[in-house]
Amino acid sequence: MFERLRGALDAALTKTVTKELSEKNLSEAVWQLQLVLIQNDVAVEAAEHICELTKKRLIGTRAGRLESVSKRFRNAIYESILEILTPEHPLDPLQFASERRSKGELTTIMFVGVNGTGKTTTLAKVAHLFKKNGFSIVIAASDTFRAGSIEQIELHAQKLGVKIIKQDYGADAAAIAFDAVAHAKAKHIDIVLVDTAGRMQSNKNLLAEMAKIARVAEPDLKLFVGDALAGNDALSQAREFNDAIGIDGAILTKIDADPSGGAALSIAYVTGRPVVYVGTGQGYDDLQRFDPQWFARRLLGES
Numbered sequence: 414m415f416e417r418l419r420g421a422l423d424a425a426l427t428k429t430v431t432k433e434l435s436e437k438n439l440s441e442a443v444w445q446l447q448l449v450l451i452q453n454d455v456a457v458e459a460a461e462h463i464c465e466l467t468k469k470r471l472i473g474t475r476a477g478r479l480e481s482v483s484k485r486f487r488n489a490i491y492e493s494i495l496e497i498l499t500p501e502h503p504l505d506p507l508q509f510a511s512e513r514r515s516k517g518e519l520t521t522i523m524f525v526g527v528n529g530t531g532k533t534t535t536l537a538k539v540a541h542l543f544k545k546n547g548f549s550i551v552i553a554a555s556d557t558f559r560a561g562s563i564e565q566i567e568l569h570a571q572k573l574g575v576k577i578i579k580q581d582y583g584a585d586a587a588a589i590a591f592d593a594v595a596h597a598k599a600k601h602i603d604i605v606l607v608d609t610a611g612r613m614q615s616n617k618n619l620l621a622e623m624a625k626i627a628r629v630a631e632p633d634l635k636l637f638v639g640d641a642l643a644g645n646d647a648l649s650q651a652r653e654f655n656d657a658i659g660i661d662g663a664i665l666t667k668i669d670a671d672p673s674g675g676a677a678l679s680i681a682y683v684t685g686r687p688v689v690y691v692g693t694g695q696g697y698d699d700l701q702r703f704d705p706q707w708f709a710r711r712l713l714g715e716s
Contacts, residue, residue: 434471434482442486443468454644454675459497459682466493491709497678498705500687504662505702506539506634507546513633514548514603521594521605523632525623525654528611531666531692532638533562536606537569539664539690541697544573548603553593554579555586555626558610566608573697576602586610586622590630607632620657627658634661636689641665641676648679655684665703666692674712677703 443464450460470489510520526532540550552570556562570577578593590607597605637660639647663680668691677688688703
């Protein structure tokens with residue numbers, strides 16, 4: 414993300430050598446930072462906030478050699494990015510479900526997002542993760558709208574050896590989710606994973622239907638699945654879904670193919686909710702816990 418930024422920063426910071434860093438002599442470097450952030454799909458409000466945090470960490474400190482000034486500036490950027498990516502209330506779905514299971518409680522997780530983000534495959538990856546960790550699972554096939562959706566989730570369930578609750582296309586999606594929760598309670602199953610139809614964030618009728626599923630199934634966690642390659646589109650999607658049902662966290666797919674990382678920064682800042690997992694491939698094991706420190710270093714091109 415910051416390959417272009419390095420040269421621009423070094424040129425902009427040259428004039429600050431041996432001076433106390435101030436709003437004035439940092440202005441060009443901060444402007445270059447904001448431009449690069451926006452060009453890499455970071456929302457304007459998130460980019461501005463990162464710049465403000467970075468300035469606060471630098472103003473009033475003494476500048477030394479160019480190399481040390483540049484290093485100090487990059488460290489300030491790193492810390493500012495990390496502040497945004499580290500949520501006030503972290504979420505670990507495995508730990509969350511473990512605590513509920515220890516009290517004899519079921520955990521219901523609802524997956525939402527637009528078409529084409531890999532939501533159903535991501536749900537299957539999460540099912541695999543829970544199963545590996547000793548949880549029993551049932552899947553609610555509540556996407557009764559998209560052609561082939563029931564067959565797709567049913568195939569995943571067969572491969573994973575997981576129970577699925579389904580009805581025909583056009584059936585009431587909320588009723589299917591309700592039936593899955595009732596089944597889990599009756600059979601003492603630990604986890605219910607609710608698949609939902611992908612819907613564009615601008616379709617208010619479909620968002621209302623999704624809100625109905627949330628009211629009926631009463632999920633303990635609502636996870637937004639976004640495509641890292643969608644950039645600012647992923648941000649607008651996350652914002653609308655958060656406004657509609659109140660998401661608890663996000664999962665970003667295709668993170669291995671995303672050269673910018675702007676979507677993760679934007680979603681975390683605008684929704685105030687953590688990115689909990691990232692998808693790194695098509696296999697069931699290609700899902701990793703989101704590590705803010707790893708991601709901040711990655712954005713800065715550091716190992």
